[in-house]
Amino acid sequence: MQTDLGLHGNQLNYITTAWTCGYVIGQIPSNMLITRIPVMELIWSALTMVLASAKNFNTLIVVRFFVGLAESTFYSAIQYVIGSWYKGDELAKRSCIFHTASSIGPMVSGFLQSGAYTGLHGKGGLAGWRWLFIIDGVITIPIAIFGFWAMPDLPTTTRPSFLYSQKQIDIAIKRMESVGRKPPAKFTTKKVLGFFTSWHIWVMVPIYVLFNNGSGAQTTNSMTFWLQSFNKPGHTVYTVPQLNTYPLGGYAVAISMTLVYAWTSDGIGARWPPIVFAATWNMINSIVLAATPLYTNITRRWVFYYMSGCMSGLSGIILAWTNELTGHDNEKRSFVIACCNTFAYVVQAWLPIVIFPQIKQPKVFKGNVxxxxxxxxxxCAAFLALFLQTRDRKAAAFRRAEHESDHPPDLKSEDVYKGDVEVDAVEAEPVLLL
Structure with missing residues (x-):
């Protein structure tokens, strides 16, 4: 695409930024309104196929913006829906299994790129990259249509169908009640302003922003530029299909570690250990890449490029933690999750251009540092969230002890332990136990 359309400088970065801007604009409105996701997926399919007709940089910028806008309804809304059906010891697995699609997708796309270039390049007068956009759009249409029947709403709003019986829906409602996960209520100005008086939005959103912009996605892209740099005029070391497939090892690492983090987190009943482990690992990984020369220690560079996928699996863990911490207020839960994704991409809209500019690839020393x-x-942010969570738990336990000393407990007391959330009769807000 870069060659066919004569792209130069940082124009590939700007095309990604256009998508990010559309994605950011649609995040919070779509999650607060729970837009019908299959409709937006159909629009996404059509716009993706339109990209195949692009003749210049300006067309790519405009269409990619609207592709991002259509895509904005999906990820945070799905994570919110998952958090509306599953309890604490189940949530990380479901969130992370869904998140693996963000790694499986690029892997499949890499092989599709290779296949489209090898088998379709020049067919019908279209370049291989144009065929790829057409294939992506065609694949998505039947899946989006199936989503009209398969995609559930919330337990309290889903109607019985051939997929969900009323008995199953009733069980789901009781399960969420048992862990203090509240059903939808009305958004009010007072309620929304109240979200900003809680530490959850000021800590969990920055955690997600740091994860999204410190993970290995840009490093994986750097590997492609690094491999391409071996090719010189008249001497090709890596073919186009190889450039598309060799970096996919990083996504394989991401998928594996995502599942490891999910089962570990649910198994030990805590979200912070995988976050601290993955961030520390990726910090060391980035330092090694910054310190390693480009064309010596080739094997080491391959290994550490692949290991950059170790942190990509944290999204499901962080959003599962957010779902649990804010489960006592459905609207707050929806808003905070949307803000996590929104502000992560607000930063991503400009940060890669600054620290991973195309003209500085593949070394990008500043980006790795x-x-x-x-x-x-x-x-540091993960430990802060742990401290605040533990503080709230101890404060609730202290208030409960005071309440019990004045009101001897009986079987009808509202102060009971429910699943993974402790509900305090004195303070309505539930506190998640580690």
């Missing part, structure tokens, strides 16, 4: 600093900040 910045990644290491972001990962260190993520470790």
């Amino acid at each position: 910045t990644n290491a600093a972001i990962d260190f900040a993520l470790v």
Whole structure:
């Protein structure tokens, strides 16, 4: 695409930024309104196929913006829906299994790119990259249509169908009640302003922003530029299909570690250990890449490029933690999750252009050093969230002890332990136990 359309400088970065801007604009409105996701997926399919007709940079910028806008309804809304059906010891697994699609997708796309270039390049007068956009759009249409029947709403709003019986829906409602996960209520100005008086939005949103902008996605892209740099005029070391498939090992690492983090987190009943482990690992990984020369220690560079996928699996863990911490207020839960994704991409709209500019690839020393600093900040933020969570738990336990001393407990007391959330009769807000 870069060659066919004569792209130069940082124009590939700007095309990604256009998508990010559309994605950011649609995040919070779509999650608060729970837009019908299959409709937006159909629009996404059509716009993706339109990209195949692009003749210049300006067309790509405009269409990619609207592709991002259509895509904005999906990820945070799905994570919110998952958090509306599953309890604490189930949530990380479901969130992370869904998140693996963000790694499986690029892997499949890489092989599709290779196949489209090898088998379709020049067919019908279209370049291979144009065929790829057409294939992506065609694949998505039947899946989006199926979503009209398969995609559930919330337990309290889902109607019985051939997929969900009323008995199953009733069980789901009781399960969420047992852990203090509240059903939808009305958004009011007072309620929304109240979200900003809680530490959850000021800590969990920055945690997600740090994860999203300190993970290895840009490093994986750097591997493609690094491999391409071996090719010289008249001497090709890596073919186009190889450039598309060799970096996919990083996504394989991401998928594996995502599942490891999910089962570990649910198994030990805590979200912070995988976050601290992955961020520390990626911090070391980024420092090694920054310090390793481009064309010596080739094997080491391959290994550490692949290991950059170690932190990509944290999204489901962080959003599962957010779902649990804010489960006592459905609207707050929806808003905070949307803000996590929104502000992560607000930063992503400009940060890669600054620290991973195309003209500085593949060395991008500044990008790797910045990644290491972001990962260190993520470790600190995770410990801050743990401290605040533990403080709230102890405060609730103290108030409960005071309440019990004045009101001897009986079987009808409202102060009971429910699943993974402790509900305090004195203070309505539930506190998640580690």
